[in-house]
Amino acid sequence: MFMETKINTDLTSFRIETRNWLEKNCPESMRGPAKDPSQLFWGGRNGKFSSKDQEIWFKNMLKKKWIAPNWEVKYGGGGLSIEQNNILNQEMARLGCRKPHYNFGISMLGPALLKFASEEQKLRYLPEIAQAKIRWCQGYSEPNAGSDLANLQTKAIDCGDHFLVTGSKVWTSYADKSDWIFCLVRTDSSQSKHIGISFLLIDMESIGISTRPIKLISGKSPFCETFFDKVKVPKENLVGKLNEGWTIAKYLLTHERKMIGGVGETDKKESIKDEALNKLTLTNGVLDDKILRSKISEFEMNEHIFNLTIQRSMDEEKEGKNPGAVSSFFKYYGTELNIQREELRLSINGFSGLEWNSKVSENGKLARYFCRTKGNSIEGGTHEVQLNIIAKRVLGLPSK
Amino acid sequence: MSLVLNEEQKMLKTSAKEFLDNKFPLSNFRKYRDNDFKSVDFDLWTEMAEMGWTALIIPEKYNGLNFGYVGLGQVIEEMGKRLTVCPIMSTVLISTSVISSSKNEFLKSKLFSGIMNGSVLICLAHEEGNQHHPENIQTSLKRENGNLILNGKKNFVIDANISDYFIVSAKDVSSSNTILALVEKNQKGVSVNSKTLMDSRSYSEIIFKNVEIKNDYLLSNTDDGKNILEKVFEIARIGYAAEMLGGIQQAFDMTMSYLKTREQFGVKIGSFQSLQHRSALMFAEIELCKSIVLKALQSIDAGEELSKNASLAKAKLGLTYKLISNEAIQMHGGIGVTDDSDVGFFLKRSRVIEKAFGDSNFHLDRLSKIGGY
CATH class of the missing domain: 2.40.110.10 (Butyryl-CoA Dehydrogenase, subunit A, domain 2)
Structure with missing residues (x-):
């Protein structure tokens, strides 16, 4: 009981320190979703910062070794425990901090190397990833x-x-x-x-x-x-x-699925509800388009509960439960919600949401992103492949 | 708060599972139905009371266990899997919540001990129309020569046929306040007309004609009746969502077993991709259901975002129970539409329970309102 209390106290102070640190070290312009993928910092040999703030934010996080916060220190990571890492994610999400660096080396290769590579390989490749030197x-x-x-x-x-x-x-x-x-x-x-x-x-x-x-x-x-x-x-x-290599390939795919499904994502998306409130007409606080209203309601319900499910899965993982094939569920559902979200945004935005080139539409951002989401149910294993995996590995349905 | 059960809650769930497997397996539901549900099994109810289930949410001050709603939800979920017929919803979940929220100390000490030992059954009589309506209360309470007189008609009252008391929502004629009054079943002017719905269980219409309410039988003061009632509706919605979660999982598990044993075209039908994909989709929806039911139960204990979580839970579980019960029958094929198969029980229960305290449409609409659109 004493130990538990001590750990809780330590985590609480870690949360407070992290919050204060983020508030001080994350520039204002690095909070809130990126307007364009080019605003994300991918690092590598030819990595360029798109703004001074981005450079400051990245370098501050690098100093903390929070580019790969949960990797061991000897591999260039921050050495955070699962609990501390969750707290960091939560606090970043709370402030809307963008990830300082994007790299498939962190989200996909890193976990596979940690599990399957030789010590020599780990020491060679992981620190380069954790310092964003290699993309x-x-x-x-x-x-x-x-x-x-x-x-x-x-x-x-x-x-x-x-x-x-x-x-x-x-x-x-x-x-x-x-x-x-x-x-x-x-x-x-x-x-x-x-x-x-x-x-x-x-x-x-x-x-x-x-x-x-x-x-x-x-x-x-x-x-x-x-x-x-x-x-x-x-x-x-x-x-x-x-x-x-197939074993490694499959293991890595579970991380890819989680990444595509949005698990552990800290970047906040604008809620569909807020977008509807900004752009559509209401009478007595009720959207005039009743059919769209009920679609938004159901979407918001599923999105909210899906996020709870990510949280539940992480809490279960802390207890030692292996998520395994459930990553297929996250990939399927997360991408499905993303696809539905963009479909709803087209409904909400009318003709202007379909613009392809104009400056006011940021070069057709909405329409192009809508088109992009069509790949979400294909890349990283199609919807159908994910459903096959759930049916066979989770539900144990027979092959013949 | 962590979205997992703590050790004590896990233990309670396990013991509920073991007890019910032993005392009320799903096959018991059929026996009860074929016996027309003449009565609940009071010996069984007494045993459940001895397990402590009737005391789970009663405060320690009144010798209750104060174990919390998450715990009670686990028992209810396990009952949902077996379609256990007993007054857990009416007496323990709903009526106990009303009484706990009330400031009437006399009724607390009068009723809690009986609820705990299983000897007293109470139900909430609120609905008056054909759909759930939180504010539609025509039943009236008026003061005449210092006496309180109740008049009105209630619908869809769960467990009224076996209850000793009714908690009745009424409008105070002079102030228009919502009042919660306790009525004894044998009081003069009370008539109960029970009927059976699709799920084979008993629901009643109760008519109150000039029923005299004792002064110390009011569960609300002048102005807190509406708040108590609203809070108890949220609790009821979440409790029913927990029951639905049980039923959903049971119907799904039965269906998966069937897909693994039934053969056609020389192979197990579970090897067909069209059935596999639909099964995987159901699995995904059930994962979401588990999360929101636990979150909603926690929100009762924590007193946070109760309305939103209640509507999320009731809407999501209602939709999913519909999906799963439909698919369970379809995947069972011909046998699924026969009375010999148990899957039909879940179809019938799903549609009745969805109506209790607001169906999915009601709660999706409410979620829009809560969201300000």
Whole structure:
């Protein structure tokens, strides 16, 4: 009982210190949602700050080692406990602090390295990520390996002290801007498709790698095709055991799903309700469009309860319950809500929400983002793949 | 507050599970129904009282356990899985909450001990129309020669057929204040007409004709009747959401078992992707239901954002119980529409319970109002 009280007191003082620190060190302009993805700081060899405040905010957080707050100190992290990390997230959300740095190295690769990499690899790669020096991208999907990811064909041939990698990846987010890529490659074709896959780390500056952006229906190009032509990759860049990369791939995917589903996100979105109140007419405090009103009500209900469910899952995790396949549920539901949100925003904003180019529409921000959300139910495993995983792994429904 | 049960609450849930598996498995519901629910099993109710369930939310000052609503919610959820027939909602959840909120010390000491030992049953008589309406009160209380006289008609009164007392909402004719009055079932001028709804349970119409209310039988003072009633409605909504959560999980589990055993075309029907995807969607909705029910129960104990959480819980659970009970029948196929299968019980219960204290449409509308749109 005494111990528990002590811990609670410590956490309370941590919360107060964190709150004070954030209030002092997070510039005003770094609070509230970013207007555009270009306002987020992605770091890396060519990382540039889009404003002075962004630089100040990043450097303040870096000094605290809060770029990867919950990683061990020896790996460049802040060494925070789960409870402290949650408090930091809550306090950042309370103030509306933007994340100081975005990197798939933190949200996806980091957790996989922590679990599967050798100590040497951890000490080499993690601090670079925690200091935003290296920007990572993900080489998973291929033209013939989308939902059927394990069908991937990019080959890595064993050449003694190195592999020679040949093939192509698709949907590599920001490959053209990234420094390194974590890649699934086939190292054995003689076995069933889930066996014979290995997990490789590859420097994007290697000879033989080229990228080509893919233009989406939103008009933007967050994704690329990435081509490998006899790329030489040192053997020490293999994570985990040869031919056993599928386990790492799956583990990493659970983190990707959580990220896409919005778990642990601190950036606040404007509520649909507030947007409706700002833009639509009311009579006696009731929206004139009654049908839209009931849709907003149901959406707000589900969004609110989904956020509670994220909280419940984190509280259960603290008790040692493994979230496992439930990440598919978060990915499915979180993206579904995002899609519904943008559909409602189009309803609320009328013709002006459909503008594509004008300055007043910030270059068609709303319409383009609406188009972008159509990818949410596809990337990181389609809705259908997530539902398959829930049915089989959580509900235990039979394959035959 | 952490969104998980604490150790004591977990223990209570486990003991409720074990007790009910033993004493009131789902198969008992069928026996009761086939016996026309002549009465609840009073011996069983006494045993539940001995378990302490009737004392869970009674303050320690009156020898109660003061265990809180989260705990009571766990018992109710377990009953929801087995469709347990007993006066937990009417007497323990709702009436005890009214009496606790009241300042009438005489009635507290008079009623709490009987509620706790299982000998006294009480129900709330409020609804007058065909839908839930918090403010529609035509039943009147007037003062004549120093006597209080009650007149009116109540509808959809849960457990009136077995209750010893009714807590009646009425309008004070002189002040228009909402009054809560305690009426004994055998009082002159009280007539109870019970009927059975789709869920096979008894609901009653009660007529009060010039019923004399004793002066110390008022549960509200001049101006707190409306507040007590509103708070108790929120508690009732959340309590029923907890029961729905139980029913939802049971109907879903039965359906998943069926998908894993029933074969057609030479394979288990659970291997069909169309059923798998719908099952996964139901799983997702149930995850949300668990979160809001726990949050809402916690909000009663904490006294925070009660209205919003009550409406969130009642709306979400109402919609989800509908979804799950419909799908449970569809996935059971032909057997699902036969009386031999238990899944139909959940369909019938879901529609009745959704109406209690406001259906999903009522609460979605209320959420809009709370949100200011």
